[in-house]
Amino acid sequence: MNALVAVRPEPHRVVDADGNAEPYRYQLSIDDRVALEAALGVADEVTAVGIGGNAAQRCVRSALERGADSGTHVTFEPIEGIAGEKYATVLARVVGREAPEAVFIGEASSLDGPEVAGLAAAKLDWPSATQVTELGRESLDVTVETDFGDDELAVQRKLAIGRQEAVVVSLPAVFGVDSGFTNPDRASMATLIAGRRATIETVELADVAPRESRFSMSVGNATVEQVTPNERWGRGRPPRTGTVEERIYRMLGRGSGESGGAGERIDAPPEEAAERVVAFLRQNDLL
CATH class of the missing domain: 3.40.50.620 (HUPs)
Structure with a gap:
């Protein structure tokens, strides 16, 4: 054999x-x-x-x-x-x-x-x-x-x-x-x-x-069916539309630059801010 x-x-x-x-x-x-x-x-x-x-x-x-x-x-x-x-x-x-x-x-x-x-x-x-x-x-x-x-x-x-x-x-x-x-x-x-x-x-x-x-x-046997570019800085193509400020904000992942961020800032002491967040979550049936 x-x-x-x-x-x-x-x-x-x-x-x-x-x-x-x-x-x-x-x-x-x-x-x-x-x-x-x-x-x-x-x-x-x-x-x-x-x-x-x-x-x-x-x-x-x-x-x-x-x-x-x-x-x-x-x-x-x-x-x-x-x-x-x-x-x-x-x-x-x-x-x-x-x-x-x-x-x-x-x-x-x-x-x-x-x-x-x-x-x-x-x-x-x-x-x-x-x-x-x-x-x-x-x-x-x-x-x-x-x-x-x-x-x-x-x-x-x-x-x-x-x-x-x-x-x-x-x-x-x-x-x-x-x-x-x-x-x-x-x-x-x-x-x-x-x-x-x-x-x-x-x-x-x-x-x-x-x-x-x-x-x-x-x-190995890896296949790629669809690729979606991420327009954040260093992770895809840079944005080519909008003003310079808007492009910078988008490359840094901070939205369009108009609101200054992706979330809402609460200007209040920590205890009061926490109560407002809890009330918001309950109001929207998220808690």
Whole structure:
């Protein structure tokens, strides 16, 4: 079985024995390390896919050093973070190019959240299993007596605290791997050296998803139907009608300048002013 694993960066910080903290560095997400371990346990060939800038490329390299057979980097420079639905869109496009039989995604990644697995499955029109805790008939805590072929995979998944179920999923499929699936181990020295020497395929974002840009990847599926300009100073077009004084008042949000303000000034002591306001509200059934 050929598998594809999404590898994403998340901030890590090292604190030494003296309590001194180093600046944050983006490294391969721990949850995606777990997903990589899950894929390596059941697949014959694993491709790691990173989407984003230099941090994503470093994640692909880390996956190669941990045993992935090949790596692909969809490169672009994000403005800030990447919206979950856009990440899933590009990932689905890469899946179309690579044609794997399974996609493994860490569900608890802090970068894109747990929705990526479901969104990617929906875009691919593939079945999916989330919160996966075991893979393969031999690994399950229960016995699966149903016969199934090479195009199906037995999965154990978490339902709630203390409750799990076993299902058989038809391939190709997307698997959202639970963070408790395993504790990722360090790779052997030979695997580490091979991963550092491996070549990463670099693909431009425009070649994978021509309609996406670094802006849409960060903003997500946002649409603007109608824009109403605010004519206050610095928040829209300045007024072009009226006298200079009227324009200044309107730019400052103070009305036309004739009344000097948007409300009514009460020239009275605080107690009397409060009584007049209460009487006005009661008179107009507002209190």
